[in-house]
Amino acid sequence: MTELAIGIDGGGTSCRAAVADRNGKIIGRGKAGPANILSDLENSLLNIVESAQEALRDAGLAAEAISSVAAVVGVAGANVTDYGDRIEKALPFAEGRVVTDALIALQGALGDDDGIVGAFGTGSVYNARRNGRLKGVGGWGFVVGDQASGARLGRDLMERSLLAHDGVRPASAITEALMTEYGNDPERIAEFAHSARPTDFARYAPVVFEHAARGDAVAVGIVTDAATAIGESLDALLWPECPSICLLGGLAGAYEPWLSEHYRSRLASPKGDALQGAVELAVKLLNDRLRGAA
Template structure:
């Protein structure tokens, strides 16, 4: 069947840093892929929608398909912020496809990493979430967004670094080379930092995480305090989830490997590589939803 005459699946993995799109046939054959900017529904809904639409258009173009064919295709979206009331419904109203399914980035990550098996995930990127699945029961912890949650994430670390730098500026704690560099970044002005914070996105805060990690590895006092505090939170998350009982821990996201090296031995011993990534999870879930179409 010609691509122009068949229904295709558009799988979307959208988070605080990037939006990935894959176009595939109903049998799973991949036709094209594209990558765009951040697509977090809670950070800025309209921007997320625009990013999704532009990235889908790029994927259509790569596959030599018309972007006007959305009414013929199915779209499955796993997005940061999708679990908040009303956002998924708003998104469905904004997109024009034959059928639309919206779920969280957590669900596609879980499917990709663990398939249908038991295990636990600590997803530590720009945002974060923690989940444990055992004997048919799934428990989620965290993942409540930058303002009230996303513990141990890049955004969380970046905010903590700015806060500690202000504490050092006020003389509440001693400056370190890292906090001095942060103040210099803002021209030595707390006011400039506050202006930044008023509109900063998770990705904006997360941009300071690499500098923090590098300083931590070189023994910077403030970086070590922030990372040690964050590691204590991470261990508490894993303890509450009773992760050890599952025998499998998947440390995912850009910070996953960094934290993995710092885990207590009993957790390091059960760390394992994910079976696949979140995009693969989105494709699997999409095919499960629409596979009857494949049979017709």
């Protein structure tokens, strides 16, 4: 086993990897396609491996070195039934662990300190560390969870656009724009939604925030509901002495002004991102293995 560790952040949009030495110094990075194990297990595994091999090549190493490293892979859905175990058993590393994306986000943002992390990208998930004990909220996938995620924002936009089209709720500039995109044909929207993946819905998230910033009533309603959902999840984890809350992911900054002062007053800049957290956990795994072999 080499003295190398690979951390992998398997996101719904892309899979990022970084290879580091046993001291945590990153020497190579790689990137591949999405790793949403709940919706596409087979391709997620392929992208996890490809990102790791690219990181090794970036470090000047042969891709075949993948079989001699320790690795930690953080993915959404690792806590759902046996998805995480199935990925872990198929990994080509000398030592590999699959954990939730919430755990690597927590480690990256807080290091070994206490606090709460909420991560918002294609999906959403929360995790807290209090006196060394971990507790998570969410991460149940787009169909029944991932409130305030990019995928849910896009899905909510489509739902409200159809309600406006049917005259159930008022229309607005954003619902009219969406209907125009689909030729004012609600059947085309229904057809899209039937086969769309979370990333397909998530591409509408920036549009929702742009219209909300301009005061569009429907967009404001979508973002306000999402901010309320964030508050509810944070409340499930928050304790009086909680030192900080870190928001991560592509939508984190967009949500900050929509949160109540109760949460904004506790916001802190993360020490690092989810990939950094995965690397730190992989280095710990590597060093535990090396000590055990000594």
